[in-house]
Amino acid sequence: MTEILELVEAEIPRLRRFARYLTRDIDQADDLVQECLTRAVAKIDSWKPGTNLRAWLFVILRNCHINELRRGQRMNAMGDTSSDYDIIPTPASQEAHISLLEVRNAYLNLSEEHREVLLLVAIEGLRYEEAATILNVAVGTVRSRLSRARQTLRDVLEGEQTTSVGATPRVASETQHG
16 A cells, blocks of 8 residues: 555656646645545545556546536636746747747647647656546547647747647737838
8 A cells, every 4th residue: 555655656647737837826836636535535446556556546537627616616717827837947048948838838729629639648748548548538539639739839839820739719919010
């Protein structure tokens, strides 16, 4: 039992990152992680050794978040994200700072579904099957969302597109004066 609890403890930084993504608030994220860990420890016997503990914990965390949203306890869960993303540690290079801001803005312009799948697969390094389990969707849906999200990021960063996935294209308001 002690070994399992040590494995759970090692996943706390990833749980906090995912919770912060879900809630957009540090304090709410910590509360969510605490609720997740409480449930995980209470139900530790339902985890099957040999399966992915991180995915199991992410499912619990996501379900806790959904339950809280349904109960109305998270009134502003999808509020302003600027405060969470304003602090990006970068070297003093202006170019690097601007590049990171462009990537951040492109990421934030993606739909919630596409940001979520990118976080799980590209940032957290989960396999498609694990992400599908966490998101409660088919593996093909994960692959499709991931592909579309990556392509949209590429397009936006290369200046080919200025909209989020699924959004109506914006009409260019800039005209050249000769």
